Amino acid sequence: MPGKVGGSFVKIDWRKISVPRCRARLITLTAAERQRLKKIAYSHTAAYQLVVRVQIILDAAHGYSNNKIAQRRGVTVDTVRLWRGRYRSQDGIKSLTDRPRSGRPPAFSPLQRAEIKALACQLPAETGAPLSRWSCPELAREAVTRSLAAAISASTVRRILAEDTLRPWRHQSWIFIRDPHFADKAARVLDLYARRWDDLALGDDEYVISADEKTSIQARCRCHPTLPPGIARMMRVNHDYERGGALAYLAAYDVHAARVFGRCSAKTGIVPFMDLVTQVMTQEPYASAKRVFWIVDNGSSHRGKAAADRLTARFPNAVMVHTPVHASWLNQIEIYFSIVQRKVVTPNDFTSLDQVEHRLIAFERRYNETARPFRWKFTPADLEDLLARIERHEQKERNSQQPTGCDHQPAVLNPAA
Known part of the structure; x- marks a missing residue:
């Protein structure tokens, strides 16, 4: 092709003239950056677009050209050039995310x-x-x-x-503490779990027993036999059943030895409960113990001072300790009853009450072979935090109910509430 050089036209071969080419931006990664990028590249939960962009940067760090990277990752050369340039000139891995966009206007106002x-x-x-x-x-x-x-x-x-984690279709039941002596009663129970009584450590010949009744355990005879589980099939229990009656399961649990003593009865009451006490207190080491503390709730068979006096009159070394009203969750025997409900009673498929009783007593022996004390986590410090939260809640309610004048008196706090 002719070109004008020095005032005259000469023939110039442009193919022999070197033209500077645009070189891709060089990517150099530190060991930490490479590790972070590889973690994203092999992730199964990261967004697909982010994974592709990270793979582009890793290929660029290995020295591949833009054309080669585009072929490897199934994208255009312009895409490779875009993310390679952003990573090199901006804030590293943060530049691989999409920039904010205006998007569609919201359909609903704030x-x-x-x-x-x-x-x-x-x-x-x-x-x-x-x-x-x-x-x-x-x-x-x-x-x-x-x-x-x-x-x-x-x-x-x-x-x-x-946006505010609102789930109005869910509900949770609760009960408000209304025992005026809740703090004192709960503290006594927690002290016994920690092997203390009246600020003194319990001796080796002193024991703590948690006792209660599990009522109305029914014998439901299914109209068709229960089918065992199989491949891709869970155990199947027929819905229809015939009632075979109900019984009560009374149990006493040695808190620190993790030993259960149980018996079945047709009904609950003073006599069945005292039969359970006799079953425990007439055997060693409880018969010759210095003191045996019986933690019970406020059920009709062991409620109030009359029940405590009746227990002491029958067994002088026995001391009855009541949990606060509506606070059976402080009684560790309830944990054992929940285990019985999951492992023995549910699903309920018994031909007779005799089978129910046999299963409960057999499970009791099985449980005692490997039982260990429960890891009780509710401590006196947790009790203080609970009482403080209740006090703050009551104070807030009292403040909201006070008149808006300047002559009202401050509310008197009840530390035992």
């Missing part, structure tokens, strides 16, 4: 979202809805009825509630 959340935080009965609790479809219907939105789906309601 006020509408707040009103839907406020509706979910109300009891349905307070709004006049004949429901026991809200569900997302019901909330969506109520929001449209109240003109909070022209139209809204249940899935949108669920996403709005998820």
Whole structure:
């Protein structure tokens, strides 16, 4: 091709003239960066786009050209050039994420979202809805009825509630402490679990027994035999059954020796409970013990001072200790009863009450062979924290009920509440 050089035209072969090429940005990784990128590249939970971008950077660090990387990863050369350049010129691995985008305008305003959340935080009965609790479809219907939105789906309601972890369709039962001596009674029980009584350590000849009754264990005879589990099939229990009666299971648990003593009875009452006490107290080491503490709840068969006097009159070395009212969770025998419910009673498939009794006593012997003391985690420090939370809650309620004048007196706190 002719070209003008020095005022005259000469023929120039441009193919022999070197033209500078655009070189890809050099990527150099530290050991820590390489480790982080490899962890993402081999991840099964990371976003696919992020994994591809990380693989591009790792290939670039190995010295591959942009064309080669594009072939290896199934992307365009421009894509390789884009993420290679961003990683080199910006903030490393953080540059591999998408930049913020405006996106589609929100369909619901912040006020509408707040009103839907406020509706979910109300009891349905307070709004006049004949429901026991809200569900997302019901909330969506109520929001449209109240003109909070022209139209809204249940899935949108669920996403709005998820912003503040609201689940109005779930509920949890609770009971408020109303025993005026809750702190003192609970502290005595916790001290016994720690082998202390009246600020003194228990001796080797002093024992702690936790006792209670598990009532109304039924014998349900299934109309068809229970089928064992098989390949890709769980155990199958027929729904229809015939009632074979019910019995009560009374048990006493040595807290520190992890030993269970149990018996079955047709019903509960003073006599069956005292039979259980006699079963335990007439054998060693309890018969010759200095003291045996019996932790019981406030059931009718062992309630109040009369039951404590009756126990001491029968066995002078026995001391009855009551848990607070509505605080059976402080009684460790309830843990053993939950084990019995899971492993022995459920699913209930017994032909007779004799079979129920035989199974319970057989399991008791089996349990005693390998039992270890329960890892009791509720300590006196936890009790103090619980009482402090209750006190703060009561103080908040009292403050909210006080008149807004300047002449009111401060509320008197009850440390035993």
